Amino acid sequence: MTMAQALNSAMDVMLARDPNVLIFGEDVGYFGGVFRVTEGLQKKYGRNRVFDTPIAEGGIVAAAIGMGVNGLRPVVEIQFCDYIHPAFDQLVSELSRLRYRSGGQFWSPVTVRTPCGGGIHGGQTHSQSPEAVYAHVCGLKTVMPSNPYDAKGMLISAIEDDDPVIFLEPKRLYNGPFAGDPEQQSGRWDAHPKGEVPDGYYTVPLGQAEVVVPGDELTIVGYGTLVHVAVAAAREAGVCAEIIDVRSMMPLDIDTLAASVKKNGRCLIVHEATRTCGYGAELSAQIQEACFWSLKAPIERVTGWDTPYPHAQEWEYFPGKKRVLEAIRRIMEIA
Amino acid sequence: MVELSQTVLLKAYRLMRTIREFESRVAVEFEAGTVPGFTHLYLGQEAIATGVCMHLTDADAISSTHRGHGHCIAKGCDVKKMMLELYCKRDGLCKGKGGSMHIADISKGMLGANAIVGAGAPLAVGAALTARTLGTPNVAVAFGGDGATNQGTVFESMNFAVVLRLPLIFAVENNGYGEHTGISYHLGAKDLVTRSAAFGMPAEEVDGTDFFAVYEAAGRAVARARAGGGPSTVVSVAARWRGHFEGDPQTYRDLAEIKELRKHKDCLKKFRQRVIADGSLKAEQLDAIDAEVAQLIDAAVNEAKAAPPPAPEDLTTDVYVSY
Numbered sequence: 254m255t256m257a258q259a260l261n262s263a264m265d266v267m268l269a270r271d272p273n274v275l276i277f278g279e280d281v282g283y284f285g286g287v288f289r290v291t292e293g294l295q296k297k298y299g300r301n302r303v304f305d306t307p308i309a310e311g312g313i314v315a316a317a318i319g320m321g322v323n324g325l326r327p328v329v330e331i332q333f334c335d336y337i338h339p340a341f342d343q344l345v346s347e348l349s350r351l352r353y354r355s356g357g358q359f360w361s362p363v364t365v366r367t368p369c370g371g372g373i374h375g376g377q378t379h380s381q382s383p384e385a386v387y388a389h390v391c392g393l394k395t396v397m398p399s400n401p402y403d404a405k406g407m408l409i410s411a412i413e414d415d416d417p418v419i420f421l422e423p424k425r426l427y428n429g430p431f432a433g434d435p436e437q438q439s440g441r442w443d444a445h446p447k448g449e450v451p452d453g454y455y456t457v458p459l460g461q462a463e464v465v466v467p468g469d470e471l472t473i474v475g476y477g478t479l480v481h482v483a484v485a486a487a488r489e490a491g492v493c494a495e496i497i498d499v500r501s502m503m504p505l506d507i508d509t510l511a512a513s514v515k516k517n518g519r520c521l522i523v524h525e526a527t528r529t530c531g532y533g534a535e536l537s538a539q540i541q542e543a544c545f546w547s548l549k550a551p552i553e554r555v556t557g558w559d560t561p562y563p564h565a566q567e568w569e570y571f572p573g574k575k576r577v578l579e580a581i582r583r584i585m586e587i588a
Numbered sequence: 589m590v591e592l593s594q595t596v597l598l599k600a601y602r603l604m605r606t607i608r609e610f611e612s613r614v615a616v617e618f619e620a621g622t623v624p625g626f627t628h629l630y631l632g633q634e635a636i637a638t639g640v641c642m643h644l645t646d647a648d649a650i651s652s653t654h655r656g657h658g659h660c661i662a663k664g665c666d667v668k669k670m671m672l673e674l675y676c677k678r679d680g681l682c683k684g685k686g687g688s689m690h691i692a693d694i695s696k697g698m699l700g701a702n703a704i705v706g707a708g709a710p711l712a713v714g715a716a717l718t719a720r721t722l723g724t725p726n727v728a729v730a731f732g733g734d735g736a737t738n739q740g741t742v743f744e745s746m747n748f749a750v751v752l753r754l755p756l757i758f759a760v761e762n763n764g765y766g767e768h769t770g771i772s773y774h775l776g777a778k779d780l781v782t783r784s785a786a787f788g789m790p791a792e793e794v795d796g797t798d799f800f801a802v803y804e805a806a807g808r809a810v811a812r813a814r815a816g817g818g819p820s821t822v823v824s825v826a827a828r829w830r831g832h833f834e835g836d837p838q839t840y841r842d843l844a845e846i847k848e849l850r851k852h853k854d855c856l857k858k859f860r861q862r863v864i865a866d867g868s869l870k871a872e873q874l875d876a877i878d879a880e881v882a883q884l885i886d887a888a889v890n891e892a893k894a895a896p897p898p899a900p901e902d903l904t905t906d907v908y909v910s911y
Contacts, residue, residue, distance in 0.1 A: 284768040284840055307738035307774045308766050332767075336704060341739065350879045374625045376687040378703035406697030558904055564625060565676035566903045 254450040255442045257427040259401035260290045265409035266454050268298045276303045278330030314340035321361030335378040348417045349392030364411045364418045372425035380562040382526035387419040388497040388502040395502040397421040399480040400447035406457025423477035433573035462506040468495035472513040474522040486577035493577030511543035518549035519584050528556040552585035555580045602877050604634040607658045609885045627688040630658030632829035635855035637662035639802025640759045643810040649697045649715035650729040651708030656701025663698045671888040676896040690833040706739025714743045716754035727755040729814040735766020755813035759820040763828040768840050784821035787789045796826030797853040
């Protein structure tokens with residue numbers, strides 16, 4: 254399955270298993286979603302459970318919160334994560350805070366699915382990576398899968414989770430793995446081990462990182478599209494790097510990361526988002542706290558630049574294979 | 589009905605033809621893969637931007653939408669620089685940084701295309717409030733689609749403009765669809781005029797494929813705003829000929845509808861028929877414009893393809909005052 258199909262399958266499974274699950278958002282029903290992730294679901298489950306809304310992101314999230322408080326389990330789509338900001342108040346002041354401020358009386362188990370990331374020439378309002386913003390909002394869980402198998406298992410976990418989840422979907426990966434070289438086409442998920450996705454119900458727990466490639470010279474920590482970029486870059490560098498997919502920003506599985514960095518003594522963090530206060534800053538801080546005495550070199554980050562996502566020069570902005578490769582070489586040179 | 593001078597008529601025709609030619613060519617080039625990025629075309633709606641913007645000066649501001657090329661051209665932006673922008677080139681209107689969805693030219697009062705639906709209206713409120721605060725005769729126009737009228741930002745802007753009696757015109761373009769969802773589904777009110785009027789301002793609906801109808805309604809609204817009479821809404825109805833974006837499979841729409849539109853709702857055809865029939869312009873005058881515009885767009889595309897890209901260091905400029 255592609256990642257888009259795997260996500261579709263997760264919602265299909267949950268719509269069938271739990272009558273309280275519903276899907277709504279802009280063009281998700283009749284049209285099937287701009288990335289085809291909700292294709293066919295309205296036809297199968299009817300307009301009462303899979304429906305279109307007006308273009309009104311604040312209203313979409315707010316309505317979901319109200320439904321969640323009252324016993325339903327809404328899964329909403331924000332068409333691009335760049336459109337989510339009209340809903341920011343609802344996410345920060347309502348969705349994330351209800352449990353705490355009601356002293357645990359009520360909460361809202363909403364899942365907000367939203368495509369993120371660049372590499373599709375979307376310019377500044379169709380390419381951003383806001384994971385750090387939401388990881389910073391306590392009360393929300395924030396996750397990002399990097400492959401079809403995880404996407405399905407994690408989305409089912411997110412829907413079943415009683416905490417609200419910001420579920421970020423790297424849109425460049427919807428239809429194939431992408432190793433960060435714009436001169437090369439995306440790969441095919443059906444030729445990738447993680448493209449093998451069971452039809453039925455299974456879960457991948459939130460809050461667990463995964464060692465994607467084991468290695469003993471360097472640890473590369475990333476998530477989303479950059480996992481694939483890191484794998485390709487490490488291979489080309491000829492370095493035996495351990496590559497870890499964070500998968501979940503909040504909660505973070507620091508134990509898996511720390512075990513690896515303690516073993517290898519070198520750590521590179523990679524993400525698409527801008528650098529300052531990007532999620533890599535948190536990763537770097539926590540890894541340093543846990544692994545300071547094992548480090549042989551400073552922890553380095555390869556990230557987007559501190560600029561808005563550009564229209565021109567996308568591949569100079571995007572932290573592709575070349576920049577990751579250079580960073581690997583720098584870190585490995587330190588004695 | 590107001591008699592329009594030859595100069596006005598020729599200008600209107602040239603603008604509409606330029607938009608038509610620009611967008612038609614972008615469609616071709618996009619399909620050929622030479623234009624990078626996403627693009628949303630204004631084909632079918634040319635008379636709206638033209639009919640509204642012909643009442644404006646460079647000092648009047650407009651806020652635009654993701655479907656903004658028409659607004660740019662009607663507001664007087666340099667067509668060649670627009671094409672350079674679409675092609676990610678250094679000499680584009682925004683140095684290649686904005687692209688189709690964020691194209692802007694402050695020197696022309698064009699505050700920018702905007703890919704966040706409904707985000708332009710509050711910006712126009714700010715422009716109108718500036719005019720009122722500084723006591724200038726300027727007005728602002730908030731362009732937005734039928735889909736955008738459902739955003740809270742547009743509701744807030746309409747009320748704000750009425751309460752502060754701002755020199756603002758909400759130029760609502762009802763093209764039938766909010767992205768891929770038809771207006772019969774997404775609009776709760778009876779129509780957009782009723783809803784806008786409910787905020788406490790004059791509102792009227794016109795045929796957005798009839799330049800004269802748009803021009804007259806917009807003229808009334810702009811005159812009212814300049815005279816201190818406060819905001820108005822002009823709803824122009826003109827279905828788009830293309831999909832929401834280039835490449836949209838348009839499964840939500842009967843494609844026969846588009847054929848009908850091209851046949852019966854073509855603002856250029858309608859304009860041409862009328863001005864020739866009433867003797868105000870000759871076919872040769874219009875043909876000459878057609879030829880000039882075709883040449884201009886052709887040159888714009890060729891120059892854009894050949895133009896230099898930004899330099900590496902341009903990537904990290906224009907973020908702050910300091911860099």
